[in-house]
Amino acid sequence: MTTAYIALGSNLGDARGQVLAAFDALDRLPHTRLTGRSPLYLTPPWGVLEQPSFINAVACLDTTLAPHALLDALLATERAAGRVRDGERWGPRTLDLDILHMDGTTVSDERLALPHPRIHERAFVLLPLNDLAPDLLLPDQGRVSDLLASLDVTGLERLP
Incomplete structure (x- = not known):
């Protein structure tokens, strides 16, 4: 088994419901088990600013x-x-799922970079990743908690 961290995001339709349903869908993937889920965060758009806020x-x-x-x-x-x-790129979406990191794995090709x-x-x-793995060391980037400390988290709101 390999540990993998997946980013989830949505800002169209029932964004909160889409992300919650995606957690369940991830747990149903073959040969895969959901072992952790961060809290949900309401975040301002990134890249293209003229769009609704995201649930991440x-x-x-x-x-x-x-x-x-x-x-x-x-x-x-x-x-x-x-x-x-x-x-x-960076536009509105019903659901966005990105592989952030897989332990012991690096990939760099036209489809995937890990x-x-x-x-x-x-x-x-980084904010939700820090909830799950603050000490995770990302190759060529650094420790999650240190990376988060260097960023402005203004406007990111943890949801109940």
Whole structure:
């Protein structure tokens, strides 16, 4: 089993419901078990600012899926939630699932980069990841808690 951390986000429709349903969908993936889920956070949009706020969270999985097989399963989960990938980066979406890190695994190809190369820039990822794994050391980026301490978390709100 490999531990994997998955970022979840949504800002269209019932965003909270989409993220909660995605936790359940992750737990149903083959050869995979959901072992942790962060609190939900309401976060301002990043990249494209003219869109609704997001609900963001992070899931921790134990899986025997290879990185690309896990990616394919996440993309299928997004499609089942109504996600249409139209090429727009950082735009609104019903569901976004990204592999952040898989223990002991590095990948760099046209489909996947692990660990995710921009974790260190994104408070909306680091805040929920810090709830699950503050001491996680991300290769070439640093310790999650240290990375989070260097970012502005203004406007990020933990939801009840």
